[in-house]
Amino acid sequence: MGIERIVIVGGGTAGWMAAAALSRLRTGHRDLEIVLVESEQIGTVGVGEATIPPFKDFNRLLEIDEREMMAFVQGGFKLGIQFVDWGQVGDSYIHPFGNYGYEIDGLSFHHLWHHYQARGDNRPIQVFNLETMAAYFGRFMRTEDYQRDDLPPVNYAYHIDATTYARFLRGYAEKRGVVRREGKVADVTLDGETGHVTGITMEDGERVPGDLFVDCSGFRGLLIEQALETGYEDWSHYLPCNRAVALPCAREDGSPPLPYTRATAHSAGWQWQVPLQRRNGNGHVYCSAFMEDQQALDILVGNIAGKPQADPNFLRFTTGRRKKFWNRNVVALGLAAGFMEPLESTSIHLINTGITKLVALLSLDGVTQAQEDAFNRLTGKEYDRIRDFLILHYKATERTDSDFWNHCRTMDVPGSLAEKIGLFRATGQIFREDDELFTETSWAAVMMGQRIAMGGHNPMAESIAADPRVRGEFDEIERSVRFVAERMPAHGDYLRQYCPAA
Ligand code: FAD
Numbered sequence: 069m070g071i072e073r074i075v076i077v078g079g080g081t082a083g084w085m086a087a088a089a090l091s092r093l094r095t096g097h098r099d100l101e102i103v104l105v106e107s108e109q110i111g112t113v114g115v116g117e118a119t120i121p122p123f124k125d126f127n128r129l130l131e132i133d134e135r136e137m138m139a140f141v142q143g144g145f146k147l148g149i150q151f152v153d154w155g156q157v158g159d160s161y162i163h164p165f166g167n168y169g170y171e172i173d174g175l176s177f178h179h180l181w182h183h184y185q186a187r188g189d190n191r192p193i194q195v196f197n198l199e200t201m202a203a204y205f206g207r208f209m210r211t212e213d214y215q216r217d218d219l220p221p222v223n224y225a226y227h228i229d230a231t232t233y234a235r236f237l238r239g240y241a242e243k244r245g246v247v248r249r250e251g252k253v254a255d256v257t258l259d260g261e262t263g264h265v266t267g268i269t270m271e272d273g274e275r276v277p278g279d280l281f282v283d284c285s286g287f288r289g290l291l292i293e294q295a296l297e298t299g300y301e302d303w304s305h306y307l308p309c310n311r312a313v314a315l316p317c318a319r320e321d322g323s324p325p326l327p328y329t330r331a332t333a334h335s336a337g338w339q340w341q342v343p344l345q346r347r348n349g350n351g352h353v354y355c356s357a358f359m360e361d362q363q364a365l366d367i368l369v370g371n372i373a374g375k376p377q378a379d380p381n382f383l384r385f386t387t388g389r390r391k392k393f394w395n396r397n398v399v400a401l402g403l404a405a406g407f408m409e410p411l412e413s414t415s416i417h418l419i420n421t422g423i424t425k426l427v428a429l430l431s432l433d434g435v436t437q438a439q440e441d442a443f444n445r446l447t448g449k450e451y452d453r454i455r456d457f458l459i460l461h462y463k464a465t466e467r468t469d470s471d472f473w474n475h476c477r478t479m480d481v482p483g484s485l486a487e488k489i490g491l492f493r494a495t496g497q498i499f500r501e502d503d504e505l506f507t508e509t510s511w512a513a514v515m516m517g518q519r520i521a522m523g524g525h526n527p528m529a530e531s532i533a534a535d536p537r538v539r540g541e542f543d544e545i546e547r548s549v550r551f552v553a554e555r556m557p558a559h560g561d562y563l564r565q566y567c568p569a570a
Pocket of ligand 1: 105113402415417
């Protein structure tokens, strides 16, 4: 059966991102109907505010003007994440977008750095990364602003107001023919033979039929779970945090927004700070087995500077993923697909890659088992790799000051992660698997930032460093990082000039 009508259930970030991307299909297929159903009464989660660099590509693909979008969503630029108090209380490091140096003669930079360290060079690896240095100085500029191939590029993402971003995309999608239907879904009808979803029924009795359904209904997974009973793989034993309380606040002291997210570890979880142009998004992610809600709120309130702009928003979640993301004619995106926690801002990214895969695999002739299998296999791998990277932040700690950290430090981790840590400890080697999202720099930044030392380096480093040209190139990387960082304007000034909040 062909696909003449796509129904998206849910109008949060996932729903409107899907609607915006799919609306582009209508340029060549005017008869294709796309309907989005959402309920203002139920509302959205509305807390996903930190993104990572591939998010820029999503917006570029939609030909969204960066300045216009950033002004609309009160956006700020993000160069990475600062982790405070993770390895030990008092520690701090930045996990930057972009790399430490670059590969020299085929060897990853951190091996050469380690080689020179062993010979008395005491420069920290951070000085070879532009995003880290710019973040420490509170500065920002885009590569386009200096356009020189001989200088390092700036890798960045955005901090956005999630609710206004969804509104922005709604305008985009509706302009391209997506029809929005307000109201609550009361029932879902399945085909008796195939088990496919044939339609949803709204509370007012109206039936909305469809051929392909995109479930963006949030944690409840209205179609993928409640109707199709797909099942959920629970990862709480690896990622134990299961609660969050969010509380945006004003930045009253007039301080400029930081060009990075801050993640500060507390006794049973961690606190996020996401700086937008006019306010900070704040929240405390914690584990209910080790902390009460009130205690979590008290810690959050005690660690934010400005006046709260809303009532505290308490959220509950179970880390994990659906056993299938694509089941029959339902594709789940966003929180309906799974949730691993917001530590590395990967949820919106997974919506983005889910949409990309959906568009790549889609055929308007109908759905097939092969499409379903490919989508599930590829998405499953992505989730596994991200999961391992997130677990690393909890496992790699020397904190002994709370039961929560004692639990995390001593918990079992997946074999794939244990191997990764073991290799780095022994030889400094990092393998990127299956085109995984996180780069060698990402893994090195978190491991070294949380006290897992490189036990050695690749023996090729000595051979490469024997060439006198290499030392010069190595030193030049630091000089060019400093050169660009010193010429960047303050982040606040850049925002005022480039994309002041509308
Ligand atoms: P929701 O926002 O929950 O939207 C669900 C939609 O479904 C709503 O429109 C609702 O009205 C509709 N709906 C549900 N049931 C019905 C029904 N019966 N009838 C009609 N409509 C219905 N991600 C990041 O990338 N970066 C971050 O910094 C980040 N921080 C986070 C912090 C926390 C504490 C949490 C919990 C999540 C965070 N996320 C983050 C994840 C991010 O918030 C989500 O991935 C994103 O908001 C997408 O949510 P969603 O659209 O899937 O679901």
